[in-house]
Amino acid sequence: MSNDVEHAKRALRAELRERRQLLSDAQRETAAAAIGARLDALVDSIGARSISCFLSTTTEPGTRDFVARAAGRGIRVLLPITRADGLLDWAVATDDGEIAEGLHGLPEPTGEVLSPMAVNDVDLMIIPAAAVDRTGMRMGWGRGYFDKTIGSMQKCPPVYAVIYDSEVLDSLPREVHDQPVTGVVTPTQTLNLSQTRH
Template sequence: MHDDIATAKRALRAELRERRQLLSQTARDAAATGIREQLDTLVDSLGVRSMSCFLSIPTEPGTREFVDAAVRRGIRVLLPVTRTDGLLDWSVAHPDFDIAEGMFGLPEPVGELLGPIAVNDVDVLVIPAAAVDRNGMRLGWGRGFFDKTLGSMEGCPPVYAVIYDSELLDEVPSDLHDQPVTGVVTPTQTLILAPARP
């Protein structure tokens, strides 16, 4: 990666992280409600029976209400579990599943682990992001787990990144390994930004 791109990514991530930390609890609660409504509508419109999602941390737009509701509706939800080799294992969410702290202090489900290819048969992937630009380029948090996952998938289904409204930008710095997303889900809207990949 070029040094100037790496520097630009670090600076933008730091700014976005600070903005997220300054949000009030009221704003976070409202965002979680909005994300649940947007994701409910998305999975209904796509006829989703199986999907991936993630367990949000307190500063992220909340996904936990949605995951709980989706599981209770009978949707098979795969949640990521980090591995030391930079890939992701997956675990199927169940009602009242246990959560433990995984690598990097991220919340991860406790349960049977499925390998990295388990995600190949989902109808849609819902992933975290720091920001996304209007062409669908995603800026992650720098660890590369989701870029590796998306880059390794054949016939990748639609991929939606969950962000706050202010994190949809005109452009984000990117390099060759960075993977685009189909669209974004924010607390107020779901937008398609790029065609689904073959």
């Protein structure tokens, strides 16, 4: 059974990845600006003083300007650093935003490394995703970092996935370890989805 789910996910990820690669630079920039404005509004509506976010890759919906802006406004922004054991360390974003290449070729911050526990203090988590369905079920890119992180938190804050509009799907294949998100932020909307956060 889980083999079928894994195959379905793999096929869907490939399709979503390809769709993202077809976007033009202009489309990416427009989307990043719109998402940044929505993330600013989300942070303000929650009154978040400390958040976690991620540094977007070229094909992901852009978060880097938002991160620099939030850090510049005095909000503590934790950025993930991947570890070989499947957990995430964290570093505090700075406005100069120095970036290095991490374990999987992902952009990562260069600041002082904090333990996986550091994320327990944030008021809001902003995470990447390949797609999210209308029940709040999130599908990532298959490494499980954010599922592990969210699943291990004693008191999980609101979790929002940043995706493109076409990646909000009616339903997704799911496995036991998959963690739901509170909502999604796309270029055109901020959607609250999951009522079942732990």
